[in-house]
């Protein structure tokens with residue numbers, strides 16, 4: 297038995313929708329792109345959604361639309377996918393890494409303010425693993441210091457913060473649709489915003505810097521070829537049309553994991569979510585300190601269970617030796633990053649497989665760490 301970490305759910309109706317676009321011959325910049333963008337904006341409760349070819353592209357264009365450039369500083373957690381740090385570096389800006397809070401593993405609002413300096417321009421709030429980050433507190437802080445807030449919702453599509461969709465609160469929100477995300481377009485991403493001006497800048501940049509209005513081939517800023525094809529958008533539309541059942545299915549999977557891991561008191565996952573709704577991206581298990589996470593990971597691998605060691609700290613990646621960055625106190629992140637094991641998580645995962653994953657994990661821990669288990 298092989299159990300992958302993630303797997304996209306592609307229905308016959310998705311295949312039909314993509315095929316219909318192929319038959320229409322409107323493969324790019326066509327009606328399906330517009331329909332997908334409109335559906336995204338409607339669902340998330342924002343005025344504009346601009347689809348691009350990846351989440352990383354969305355981050356790059358979003359940062360540029362906000363005018364973030366050479367030597368500006370951007371505050372972000374180091375506990376995340378490297379795409380976010382890469383986008384900051386690609387803008388020529390300086391990443392400033394802030395610690396995470398225990399129980400949510402999102403950036404710790406109490407540790408942000410000391411990092412704000414004269415060159416700070418923005419804070420990137422990442423809703424890591426789909427757990428709602430305290431965007432409202434960060435926005436209050438940012439407004440006091442005149443900073444932009446970017447919400448990275450790439451792992452949290454459909455999550456909510458105080459009744460609003462994650463991504464809709466900041467100046468811009470960043471979405472991604474890689475096949476391991478809650479909904480997929482194969483490859484893809486989007487920038488969401490309530491600002492017509494920012495949306496227009498991203499629209500222009502994704503298509504060679506071309507002005508969208510009247511003039512044919514009028515290039516008003518440096519642009520890229522970051523468009524998302526209508527084929528991808530057709531898949532995205534199909535996935536988005538069943539988002540509520542996807543989120544509910546994933547909530548049920550998380551409850552199943554909680555149930556089968558409950559007896560193991562040493563294992564932790566999230567604390568209760570009081571300020572919103574989790575959009576489950578994976579099931580992160582925090583192993584007790586003193587446990588060799590990589591050893592457990594290898595053992596699960598031998599049993600056909602693919603687990604994820606998310607995330608190695610961004611500031612410790614080899615590429616960071618050649619660039620400038622700053623760090624605050626990262627003690628919580630350094631303790632958590634080496635103990636998290638993300639367990640298989642996807643819509644079609646059966647409950648008996650979750651049971652098998654949990655039994656294997658409980659056994660691996662009990663065998664190697666009988667003392668830890670006895671508490």
Ligand SMILES: *Cc1c(COP(=O)(O)O)cnc(C)c1O
Pocket residue numbers: 350351352353376377379380422448450451472473474484485
């Ligand atoms: C997936 C992801 C992205 C974007 O990834 P792409 O592969 O470029 O689509 C950005 N930020 C986070 C936190 C992610 O998990």
